Amino acid sequence: MSVAQPDVSVIIGAYEAMPYLVECLASVEAQTLDPARVEVIAVDDGSTDGTGEYLEEFAARAPMTVTVIRQENSGGPSGPRNVGLDKATGRYVFFLDADDRLGPEALERMVAMADENGTDVVLGRIEGVNRNAPKSMFGKTLKRTDVYSSNIKFTLSAQKLFRRALLERHGMRFDESLWTGEDALFTMEAYLRADGVSVVADHTCYYLVGRDDGKHVTKSGSYKLRFDSARALMELLARMLPPGAERDVLMVRPFLVTLLPQFGPVFLRNDEETRRTKMELARPLMDAHWNEGVAQRLRVHERLRLYLVARQRPDLLMDVIQFIKDKREPAPVLKKGNTRLYLAYPHFRSKAAGVPDRVYLAEPREAKEYPGWRKSPAESFLRKAVRKVRRRLSRLRTAPRSAAVG
Incomplete structure (x- = not known):
């Protein structure tokens, strides 16, 4: 019997992500989208703090399919995301940082928005936890917009829902030569190539978490x-x-x-x-x-x-x-x-x-x-x-x- 294609592949690149990873994975497990319609691909990028072991524990008990890949440290978020993309089989992909978490119903709402409007990228409202989050593009829900007639150009982080067929058609991957801003490059290209972008502004889909240890990737780099x-x-x-x-x-x-x-x-x-x-x-x-x-x-x-x-x-x-x-x-x-x-x-x-x-x-x-x-x-x-x-x-x-x- 053939296995149905998942609606969404959640790709998590994780490096030294404990204890934030616990809440991150709990937010995935709590999603209202049928677990059979979700796959998780988690890439442990050479962690030494128990991140890899916790991912494997989660995979053993999670209601959805979870693939854990453990590799030597690549030095940045692009490598793990690309590894996850290569393994993804879902109609859509969502990039979730291991120290952040999804809002309740986030995947269900974003997939529904893309399906109803035929759009290739969906932005879900972001809320900051101990850090600032982008706001100007979330004034109202937009079923279909583009990068010119909205403020979406001011949020170029990777934490969005992307139609995988778009990424595969154009061979899109994250630039592993960049140590910062790699997600801006990827997301802007997706905006420009997309057949429409949707914005979910009436529901918090993503919690951007500020780490107490100050090790969040966006704060690093000369x-x-x-x-x-x-x-x-x-x-x-x-x-x-x-x-x-x-x-x-x-x-x-x-x-x-x-x-x-x-x-x-x-x-x-x-x-x-x-x-x-x-x-x-x-x-x-x-x-x-x-x-x-x-x-x-x-x-x-x-x-x-x-x-x-x-x-x-x-x-x-x-x-x-x-x-x-x-x-x-x-x-x-x-x-x-x-x-x-x-x-x-x-x-x-x-x-x-x-x-x-x-x-x-x-x-x-x-x-x-x-x-x-x-x-x-x-x-x-x-x-x-x-x-x-x-x-x-x-x-x-x-x-x-x-x-x-x-």
Whole structure:
């Protein structure tokens, strides 16, 4: 008698995961999806704290099929996830970190969402436990969306439901050469290739747990690894998308989330050699991928700092960072009948610095926070027209394709 294909393969990469693994596996066992429709593939990545033994104990008593693979330490999460993917047989896969846990009914709800809407990726609402969790993309449940018309680009962790046929069709695996940000690369590619993405915002599907010992993988790694991560994601976007608005929208993510923090208050604390190295590492990224389309999608202080990085002016950059660190407010400068607002951060209109006024020009979403600013009538008309076109394109993108992915 043939065995039915599982609905979902839960892939758990585990390294030195005790005692967090106990609650992690309990959350899998408590899922409401029929155990016959679930398989667990757990990869012990060379643990010495009893992780492997506990996985084998769980496999012996769990109601669902559990495969335990024990291997030498690979040095990061990509290897175990790839091993699990190679063994997976489910229609969907879900990557569960061994120190986190699933919410009640998570698998049942996410599988149902994907099946009902024919989508290839499902995001379940995340709640942080002793750590922050992403929130902006979970404002409301979305049956079908995409990476351009929602905030999903700001959660690129691997803890999502992926249709396995999508991953196999494109030969998608985690990049084992990256020591951080490997999940961002994988997830962004999945978003771009997906026939629709769903968001479950009305139910907590995943608990992101902050470890008391501070060993959570996202906290490890030197600053140089962050530049590697930013470069990999920027190159992926440049490879998969032609120049234009869609690429610029997504390019905001690596600039804002991965690169810019290296040029925040920590930059003031860095020694001279580290600051010089950061500027050198940033130079090729700025040369290749920084443009006006990206710049205009940022707030003034973000745009100004990255502009000065692109100009290789750490001297001016230090003044701006200190200004922000001191929580000083830039003077608003209104021009052209109050329809243009400039924020006078350091070096505004300084001939010696030579920073163009446009770098200090607040976009409408930022300008509206300041009394006295008003929209230009012509600009308002243009923006309404652009929004109308974008809504039409979004509807076309998120409409199900005629042939559903199996």
